[in-house]
Amino acid sequence: MALPQRKTDIGPPHFEQFLPPVIKKNYGKWKYHEVLSHNTMVHVAESGDKLWTVRVASPRILSTDTIREHCDIAEKYCGGYLRYTTRNNAEFLVSDEKQLEPLKKDLASRGFKMGGIGYGITNVVHTQGWVHCHSAATDASGLVKAMMDELFEYFESKSLPNKVRLAVACCVNMCGAVHCSDIAVVAVHTKVPTVKHDLFKNMCELPTVIGSCPTRAISPDPANKSVKINPDKCMYCGNCFTVCPPISIKDPERDGVAIVVGGKINSLRSNPKFSKLVIPYISNEPPRWPKVVAAIKHIVEVYAANARKHERMGEWIERIGWERFFSLTGIDFTFQSIDDFTFMRDTMRTASTFKW
Amino acid sequence: MALPQRKTDIGPPHFEQFLPPVIKKNYGKWKYHEVLSHNTMVHVAESGDKLWTVRVASPRILSTDTIREHCDIAEKYCGGYLRYTTRNNAEFLVSDEKQLEPLKKDLASRGFKMGGIGYGITNVVHTQGWVHCHSAATDASGLVKAMMDELFEYFESKSLPNKVRLAVACCVNMCGAVHCSDIAVVAVHTKVPTVKHDLFKNMCELPTVIGSCPTRAISPDPANKSVKINPDKCMYCGNCFTVCPPISIKDPERDGVAIVVGGKINSLRSNPKFSKLVIPYISNEPPRWPKVVAAIKHIVEVYAANARKHERMGEWIERIGWERFFSLTGIDFTFQSIDDFTFMRDTMRTASTFKW
Amino acid sequence: MKKYNTPLIDQLEKGPWPSFVTEMKKAGKTNEMANDAVGHLEKCYTTKMGYWKHGGIVGVLGYGGGVIGRYSEIGDEFPGVAHFHTVRLNQPSGFFYTSKALREICDIWDKYGSGLTNVHGSTGDLVLLGTKTDALEAIFAEYSSRGWDLGSSGSALRTPSCCVGPGRCEWTMYDTLGLNYALTQEFQDEMHRPTFSYKFKIKSSGCACDCVASIARADMSIIGTWKGDIQIDQNEVKNYASKMNINAEIINMCPTQCMSYDGKELKINNAECSRCMHCIAKMTKALKPGKERGATICIGSKAPIVVGSLLSWVIVPFIKIEEPYTEVKELIRKIWDWWDENAKPRERIGEVIEMKGMRSFLEAIGVPPMPQQIKEPRKDPFMFYTEDDIASYKAKEAEEKKTGKYKF
Amino acid sequence: MKKYNTPLIDQLEKGPWPSFVTEMKKAGKTNEMANDAVGHLEKCYTTKMGYWKHGGIVGVLGYGGGVIGRYSEIGDEFPGVAHFHTVRLNQPSGFFYTSKALREICDIWDKYGSGLTNVHGSTGDLVLLGTKTDALEAIFAEYSSRGWDLGSSGSALRTPSCCVGPGRCEWTMYDTLGLNYALTQEFQDEMHRPTFSYKFKIKSSGCACDCVASIARADMSIIGTWKGDIQIDQNEVKNYASKMNINAEIINMCPTQCMSYDGKELKINNAECSRCMHCIAKMTKALKPGKERGATICIGSKAPIVVGSLLSWVIVPFIKIEEPYTEVKELIRKIWDWWDENAKPRERIGEVIEMKGMRSFLEAIGVPPMPQQIKEPRKDPFMFYTEDDIASYKAKEAEEKKTGKYKF
Numbered sequence A, B: 001m002a003l004p005q006r007k008t009d010i011g012p013p014h015f016e017q018f019l020p021p022v023i024k025k026n027y028g029k030w031k032y033h034e035v036l037s038h039n040t041m042v043h044v045a046e047s048g049d050k051l052w053t054v055r056v057a058s059p060r061i062l063s064t065d066t067i068r069e070h071c072d073i074a075e076k077y078c079g080g081y082l083r084y085t086t087r088n089n090a091e092f093l094v095s096d097e098k099q100l101e102p103l104k105k106d107l108a109s110r111g112f113k114m115g116g117i118g119y120g121i122t123n124v125v126h127t128q129g130w131v132h133c134h135s136a137a138t139d140a141s142g143l144v145k146a147m148m149d150e151l152f153e154y155f156e157s158k159s160l161p162n163k164v165r166l167a168v169a170c171c172v173n174m175c176g177a178v179h180c181s182d183i184a185v186v187a188v189h190t191k192v193p194t195v196k197h198d199l200f201k202n203m204c205e206l207p208t209v210i211g212s213c214p215t216r217a218i219s220p221d222p223a224n225k226s227v228k229i230n231p232d233k234c235m236y237c238g239n240c241f242t243v244c245p246p247i248s249i250k251d252p253e254r255d256g257v258a259i260v261v262g263g264k265i266n267s268l269r270s271n272p273k274f275s276k277l278v279i280p281y282i283s284n285e286p287p288r289w290p291k292v293v294a295a296i297k298h299i300v301e302v303y304a305a306n307a308r309k310h311e312r313m314g315e316w317i318e319r320i321g322w323e324r325f326f327s328l329t330g331i332d333f334t335f336q337s338i339d340d341f342t343f344m345r346d347t348m349r350t351a352s353t354f355k356w
Numbered sequence C, D: 001m002k003k004y005n006t007p008l009i010d011q012l013e014k015g016p017w018p019s020f021v022t023e024m025k026k027a028g029k030t031n032e033m034a035n036d037a038v039g040h041l042e043k044c045y046t047t048k049m050g051y052w053k054h055g056g057i058v059g060v061l062g063y064g065g066g067v068i069g070r071y072s073e074i075g076d077e078f079p080g081v082a083h084f085h086t087v088r089l090n091q092p093s094g095f096f097y098t099s100k101a102l103r104e105i106c107d108i109w110d111k112y113g114s115g116l117t118n119v120h121g122s123t124g125d126l127v128l129l130g131t132k133t134d135a136l137e138a139i140f141a142e143y144s145s146r147g148w149d150l151g152s153s154g155s156a157l158r159t160p161s162c163c164v165g166p167g168r169c170e171w172t173m174y175d176t177l178g179l180n181y182a183l184t185q186e187f188q189d190e191m192h193r194p195t196f197s198y199k200f201k202i203k204s205s206g207c208a209c210d211c212v213a214s215i216a217r218a219d220m221s222i223i224g225t226w227k228g229d230i231q232i233d234q235n236e237v238k239n240y241a242s243k244m245n246i247n248a249e250i251i252n253m254c255p256t257q258c259m260s261y262d263g264k265e266l267k268i269n270n271a272e273c274s275r276c277m278h279c280i281a282k283m284t285k286a287l288k289p290g291k292e293r294g295a296t297i298c299i300g301s302k303a304p305i306v307v308g309s310l311l312s313w314v315i316v317p318f319i320k321i322e323e324p325y326t327e328v329k330e331l332i333r334k335i336w337d338w339w340d341e342n343a344k345p346r347e348r349i350g351e352v353i354e355m356k357g358m359r360s361f362l363e364a365i366g367v368p369p370m371p372q373q374i375k376e377p378r379k380d381p382f383m384f385y386t387e388d389d390i391a392s393y394k395a396k397e398a399e400e401k402k403t404g405k406y407k408f
Ligand code: SRM
Pocket: A033, A041, A084, A085, A086, A087, A088, A089, A116, A117, A118, A119, A122, A123, A125, A162, A163, A165, A177, A180, A181, A182, A263, A264, A265, A266, A268, A310, A312, C094, C162, C163, C164, C165, C168, C169, C170, C171, C209, C210, C211, C212, C213, C281, C282
């Protein structure tokens, strides 16, 4: 069968053709919204028109079958219009209030999970993991599934002091806004890479490899026409491995995950913040990573019990102090939590004022 | 005349022999104090004993004549005891209330200036300047004199929201706690040093000189058996000059001073803070540096008019924001105020939240 | 089709959260590649290790990106994933679709690929997960002929992305969807033919909520903001008073402490407001942003490799964002010019600014220094002065001598 | 004696603040060196430049420091300051003197030096300003025979210094004067014979007011603090209530917001107090620190050369400071040992810790990691793990498997 004529540099289709009529009409003229429940909100336009949104959980890896099911539903209740969110949930947009309950009933009966709006836990930003990336030190999708099963009530119905944004990165490249999440899991390698010297000279550029190392752990190994790695300086970031295939860093028994907390993106109340390392290492335990899941749940619960309304995780921690975060959660404080990289100066305490 | 027998490593005399009896008796057993005026405070011991302190301004450079005059006064009213403060004022310690007024009268009649206690401006921490240091880009003592003449009322009687600690450093070595002062003047060179190549090889060590440069501006100049300086990288810190006499950095028309503000030392309310650069350059104008003096006075006055009680300069600025500090004081914001050194990352704004 | 025994990942089909394993199996029912992907993943779970190789360079004619090459080390065991490249399809602004469009996308993908997708990838693309090298041209022809283009990868402008903005949100300060579309169209060449020193990402959020997380993961973050007074509807304030503790939840949480509420009237000292959006977001019926609208442009955020994560830095405190967006486009080109001149390979713009200093960058793009760009001024006295700087200080001093009035 | 015409510096004799020029002239009346120092300074003011050369190495037999060599470039024009070395006399703890002692110091100085002093230098020494090389041995003999020793200079332990503490202050949490004396005596060798890689300064403040500015300018800052509840005298609180607005000035300014005052009783949630001293300092009659007293030890502060100023970092959150101060002394020796092993020339301890990492340092001195040492944990995921670390995490996990309870 002949292929159709290809076109280049046409860019994406204009979004306008995908906007439901109520949006086209009220484009940029919304007045306010109300969160009706964890799964539904309504936006009211200056014109008085209303738009209901029902948010539906997505595993992000979707089969075309499921996308088609989304389409079926959209056609039935939403005039064929739908959207996805920046955190990969599906959203069904209803302009006729009468369609709302039937839509939700249908979604429920098909097993779709609704929620993620307001002060709870929405979908987890995450990455490829073992499903698709060569760099992965863990599987992201599996971790997300295990976490969200456990935290599901916060998606569906239970409220928290504010949103808790979770993320999972399968290596320190941290594809996603992992580094500014309320709680994030980042997978880490923990062993110095090995170099296949015989392949090095054909596959890698010496200056690139040396330059790739943030801690200058790599130096030329002229005898082998390759490089050598100083084990005292390497902190297993894998950047050398990224630029040079004969360098290998994976190790099933040593790869694991770390947990960082207290980041945020928006500027409400306080500036955006990076997440900070609190648990340096938990072994990879597929398929359900029980300790990782337990740790996250524990942190969420301590936050829920102690934070003030509207306080994000990081705002709460900064109010009470990190030393109090560690004592309230009972998390061991380790050397890994002490910055010895670019921000060391600004993260050490420079006053005798702290809490016991 | 034969010299007496020298002794080594005896250390300083034990302080106990210099403590007045009331202190010896109540050592470590003080209960509270009261600030009676800008020049007098009283400390009350648990025993009920009282100790009055009268603080007297000092130019820090003292002739032995003046020290002897301090001695005369101490003998007359204080049993021969006196002390100096960590900011170089003299303190006369009175245990008999009856001596207090006569002491002050005598001090006044001799022209000594009393003050510096409580919420005002006390002595200026400063350094050697042209009086004694080879590194000086200005004179410290002259600046202090000019400043304190102008700010004298804040020493003697007029109160501020809290203490305002001033400092002057005659070069970026910043001998003193200049870098954490409410307002400090730091003298700067502004021209790339020149190198006397012929003297270099005999007087300097190449690696030391190269290593001395924080910005790696210095590289070997093999032709001259000396070094060369990259003008694009040099920021005139003078560290190369410190380690290598044939390098010269002084320039009468270009040496000048910068003004930094908002630092603090103590941990009351907020952590210790570094002072931050607000005025990058004012020409050296001996003998009275009128613009420097005017700038400092102006900043003090804006602070006095706007800060809340107990707020230190830096606390006030952090509450209102640096952009507001610049608009309230009318100080021009220049490129020099944008960090391009070690703290750049942590000093750029990373949010759309600021004031117009 | 081979039926894999997958006891480990089967456990990820249990529990309330939708299961990606179920999705993979669904696709695997009819699709050989997806089926092998399931077996391949089970093997990863069993051995606690991934088996993907470094991606080779694959793609479509005339483009330098848009496809991520992926091969398995154990392709003989799982031939369906021996090649398993992803295709990045450029999503429409705001991730809006019609069912018709989505069905078309699915049909093509079922024909040539694994039937598995990521809706969406972290950058924003609609990611088609797993196909073979020889299918790429056909895939591209099918999609592009129907109006879909590839997104980006490699050292290029990456697929721009934005929040839903005017599509549904009352707070958007500019047309995020429109800007995002316009920039994507404007820079097609920069997206598809990697000539940069490294990746460059642009993300547009309509307000400080930053629902597309631009401040943390975009080399250029365009965040809506306003000038002028927050608009207050005092009647609505009263309604909120019956539902919330306005003093505890709003007044005391205002970071600039510029609000007051006496039980009757809500007051805002707008001059001191930093437009953080807290009060507006939590009392959306009562409060509205001011009327002069635009955006703050920030630069440089990225993930931690190589020298630690960066958040974007404010460079243009306020800019109008209006069609045809000439000012923003020109700014972007100036930014790239400077970057191009100064970057070493694999250096993101933020890293280059850190190396060369903000001044060099700002001067190149023609933006003056402003206190809004910084959280606080420098601490150390290690400043550069140009000859011009000194000359201008001296000129100012000469002027002052004449007028008798200092200008600090 | 030559009479210099000094129109410029004469202007610094006017105005209310005591004049250093007057002091210099006073000494210059009878002292040739001081007189030439006056002329020399006028020349600096006229030409806007200093004329001192780099200090050569001068000193007294057996000591490697305590004297700063200073020569003028224009010594022929001003022979009195051709040599103009300073002698650093080690001050007594807390800068306490008797008039007798001071007179003795002055008499010797008039005999051998310029008659000019700094009371005191920034480090704390009583600085004798300006003498000639050949007078140094005599000066040392005269002073040391009368019980005064030299302070320090060069790559050595610099003269320790402290706040007035128990001498007069109600807040001192330990005997600053005693500790300062004891450390000075203990480390005479390290003070007088420079063998360090660079200078090392120790400063002791009795409380968080830090009246000797230790946190900013001491490689080791010893700052008094306490454990236990703040002691409240509610009657005195009432007295303050009539003089100040307790809620505005105290409660609202408490950084941890752990206080409350209902007009009758002041309450403190001591568990959340960070011991900042604000409330105590501003209501000294009503509030007193808790009863278990000691100090926090911080390390590393310095001026900005070479890589920017540092403030000292907390390493030991709480330590008892009691005679004979064995624990502190041992800690100091351990710190020096590690520094000695790891420093390059001219590297202060803070700089070395920054280079080598806090872990290496803390392990060497035997201090465990504690959240009190940090403001916040690291941001990036670039961590080192030792084999022991991993083994211990694995052991913990094995234990958890047995008990069924996680320990995070
Ligand atoms: C749909 C979505 C935008 C899109 O283009 O897809 C969106 C939509 C809304 N966001 Fe958002 N936000 C969305 C991602 C984000 C993100 C980005 C992220 O998480 O990666 C952020 C920044 C996260 C952070 O700060 O760490 C974000 C921080 C906010 C905030 C700030 C919350 C706070 O107080 O800290 C608000 C304001 C609020 O909730 O009061 C907000 C408010 C809103 C409102 C109420 C705006 C409106 O009037 O329409 C929308 C519904 C909120 C809700 O779901 O609770 N949105 N919102 C995104 C939904 C993701 C999802 O599937 O759950």
